[in-house]
Amino acid sequence: MSNRPFYIPVILGTVRQGRASENVAKFVFAQVKKRNGVETEFIDIRELHLPNDDAGEQIKQSRFSEICERADGFVIVVPEYNHGYPGMLKHLLDSNLKEYIHKAVGICGVSAGGFGATRVIENMLPVMRELGLVTIFWDGNFSGAQKLFDDNGNITDEPTHVKRMDKFLGELIWMSKVLRYGRENVSI
Amino acid sequence: MSEEPMKCNKCGATMNQHAVKVDYGVEDSVQDAAFDGVLQEVHQCPKCGGTQLRIERLMNS
Numbered sequence: 653m654s655n656r657p658f659y660i661p662v663i664l665g666t667v668r669q670g671r672a673s674e675n676v677a678k679f680v681f682a683q684v685k686k687r688n689g690v691e692t693e694f695i696d697i698r699e700l701h702l703p704n705d706d707a708g709e710q711i712k713q714s715r716f717s718e719i720c721e722r723a724d725g726f727v728i729v730v731p732e733y734n735h736g737y738p739g740m741l742k743h744l745l746d747s748n749l750k751e752y753i754h755k756a757v758g759i760c761g762v763s764a765g766g767f768g769a770t771r772v773i774e775n776m777l778p779v780m781r782e783l784g785l786v787t788i789f790w791d792g793n794f795s796g797a798q799k800l801f802d803d804n805g806n807i808t809d810e811p812t813h814v815k816r817m818d819k820f821l822g823e824l825i826w827m828s829k830v831l832r833y834g835r836e837n838v839s840i
Numbered sequence: 841m842s843e844e845p846m847k848c849n850k851c852g853a854t855m856n857q858h859a860v861k862v863d864y865g866v867e868d869s870v871q872d873a874a875f876d877g878v879l880q881e882v883h884q885c886p887k888c889g890g891t892q893l894r895i896e897r898l899m900n901s
Contacts, residue, residue: 653886653887654887656885656888656889708865709865721890721891722889738898749861749863749865750861750880750891750892750893751891753858753859753861753882753891754858754859754882754884760888784859784861784882834858835856835858835884836856836858836884836885836886837856837886838856838858839857839858839886840857840858840859840860
């Protein structure tokens with residue numbers, strides 16, 4: 653298997669002003685950065701300025717496409733809006749295809765309520781599957797998002813969430829390694 | 841695999857085909873009636889990590 657560092661970007665999947673997911677995404681990003689042998693990048697879909705007069709691969713942006721092509725896996729931080737995912741996140745994900753195939757993805761759900769965004773995570777799974785991404789069995793569940801961080805953006809129950817993210821990232825990195833080996837060496 | 845192994849257009853290495861994916865977004869004369877889309881081979885470069893697609897041309901069709 654090639655010895656390039658593993659690259660797992662973190663995608664913040666909402667453009668909403670005052671988004672609680674931003675703190676979550678920064679926390680998750682910090683956890684990924686701690687992992688040896690893994691490079692990462694913080695992708696804020698607000699900064700991609702996607703056009704809204706077309707969709708699909710017609711709006712593919714070279715920068716995001718290059719990030720996806722280089723990636724071995726993805727972390728998607730997604731808020732639960734009315735039990736679903738933000739339209740802008742779907743708009744972004746639909747702009748690529750070949751860049752995702754046989755790559756790992758882990759989903760971190762963010763909710764105001766107490767169910768850890770499990771509904772949006774479940775809603776994301778069929779989309780991930782059709783894009784060719786391979787989901788893991790660990791999720792990031794961030795309930796009560798508005799109260800989960802202090803005024804400085806620090807998570808209030810750090811030990812619990814660090815422990816959860818450790819399991820989540822362990823599985824995601826393992827899957828990323830296996831899938832890179834498969835993409836490079838196992839022919840269909 | 842329907843044809844010769846692909847060469848990476850970035851580094852020239854021989855690529856590995858690891859998937860076939862139906863692409864619904866391509867207008868092509870080889871659109872497969874069984875899948876209502878174009879069958880795209882997905883190739884990965886083991887050297888630089890590049891990804892390329894090639895429309896599958898089935899040997900027996």
